[in-house]
Amino acid sequence: MKEADLEKKFQDKVDAEIRIEPRDWMPEKYRKTLIRQISQHAHSEIVGMLPEGNWISRAPSLKRKVGLIAKVQDEAGHGLYLYSAAETLGIDRDTMFQQLNSGKAKYSSIFNYPTISWADIGAIGWLVDGAAIMNQVPLCRCSYGPYARAMVRVCKEESFHQRQGFEILMTLMNGSQEQKDMAQNAIDRWWWPSMMMFGPTDDDSPNTVQSMKWKIKRYTNDELRQKFVDVCVDQAKVLGINLPDPDLKWNEERGHYDFGAINWDEFWNVVKGNGPCNKQRLKTRNEAYDNGAWVREAAMAYSEKRAARKAAGKVA
Ligand code: BYC
Numbered sequence: 001m002k003e004a005d006l007e008k009k010f011q012d013k014v015d016a017e018i019r020i021e022p023r024d025w026m027p028e029k030y031r032k033t034l035i036r037q038i039s040q041h042a043h044s045e046i047v048g049m050l051p052e053g054n055w056i057s058r059a060p061s062l063k064r065k066v067g068l069i070a071k072v073q074d075e076a077g078h079g080l081y082l083y084s085a086a087e088t089l090g091i092d093r094d095t096m097f098q099q100l101n102s103g104k105a106k107y108s109s110i111f112n113y114p115t116i117s118w119a120d121i122g123a124i125g126w127l128v129d130g131a132a133i134m135n136q137v138p139l140c141r142c143s144y145g146p147y148a149r150a151m152v153r154v155c156k157e158e159s160f161h162q163r164q165g166f167e168i169l170m171t172l173m174n175g176s177q178e179q180k181d182m183a184q185n186a187i188d189r190w191w192w193p194s195m196m197m198f199g200p201t202d203d204d205s206p207n208t209v210q211s212m213k214w215k216i217k218r219y220t221n222d223e224l225r226q227k228f229v230d231v232c233v234d235q236a237k238v239l240g241i242n243l244p245d246p247d248l249k250w251n252e253e254r255g256h257y258d259f260g261a262i263n264w265d266e267f268w269n270v271v272k273g274n275g276p277c278n279k280q281r282l283k284t285r286n287e288a289y290d291n292g293a294w295v296r297e298a299a300m301a302y303s304e305k306r307a308a309r310k311a312a313g314k315v316a
Contacts, residue, residue, distance in 0.1 A: 125165015
């Protein structure tokens with residue numbers, strides 16, 4: 001078949017909501033777009049462990065420590081499913097690690113902000129995981145099978161994380177004035193970076209139109225951001241916490257909340273590597289990679305030994 005015919009057949013399949021699987025024909029740009037998005041997503045999960053890992057040794061109780069360890073471990077699992085999904089597109093894991101460690105690959109801007117108080121763990125759970133779910137539930141219907149299937153479990157776990165964060169904040173908001181202030185301060189710092197997680201406005205998003213056509217993305221960046229705002233305003237009322245945006249106002253005509261201007265200079269500055277923690281995050285990832293070399297070598301040696309024993313008929 002000619003390339004144009006193959007492309008038409010591919011798009012018809014996508015339009016008919018038939019999943020694309022690794023061995024199916026796909027346009028090269030579709031494959032590249034998916035590798036870009038899935039690997040960035042995987043990197044975000046892995047780097048996302050760092051700001052929260054910072055509080056494991058200082059969690060205020062055993063219960064909180066157990067919950068936080070479990071959450072951080074979940075994020076590692078998400079990274080692994082996503083790296084596996086990306087590998088089905090023909091890129092290997094080591095290449096993806098190199099892209100992350102060299103600073104070439106992007107990961108979510110949000111993880112370049114510091115976690116300076118315990119309340120930040122509540123704020124990350126409520127807002128960052130909340131934004132992640134808003135963005136990722138539609139990805140369970142992504143046209144590419146392995147990505148869509150990986151997202152089902154990821155979303156279940158993220159939803160649990162979001163509730164855990166909300167509960168941490170609720171506890172603080174029912175506590176002393178100092179605890180309430182700590183929670184408010186965390187929300188003041190995390191609100192705007194969470195809004196930026198959805199990416200640039202639709203007008204400034206070079207990838208959205210094509211990704212929507214291919215049904216990789218099911219909603220645009222601005223649509224998801226608006227859904228997030230609408231949900232958060234009501235939840236903030238339950239918490240008794242203030243969202244730091246004086247322009248947040250219900251718009252009867254639109255049936256949505258209006259919100260203030262996002263500082264896109266700050267966003268691009270962070271994406272380009274100049275956020276408060278970019279350098280620290282990459283340094284930590286590189287150290288972890290180097291310090292883990294012996295584990296990779298041992299695993300390879302073990303697998304070679306097993307393969308040799310199997311070839312010699314000594315193991316099943
Ligand atoms: N940070 O054309 P656009 C999580 C880049 S949650 C950094 O709109 P696209 C977690 C974008 O990559 C976080 N870069 O792109 C939660 C593109 O650059 P390139 C991860 C960003 O792909 C809790 C350029 O800006 N979630 O993991 O159509 C705990 C233009 O943007 C950002 C996902 O990755 C950003 N915020 O849409 C632990 C979800 N936004 O690549 C972990 C899957 C945009 O052309 N990803 N850029 O050089 C997506 O849904 C989409 O990739 C995005 C961006 C909505 C993020």
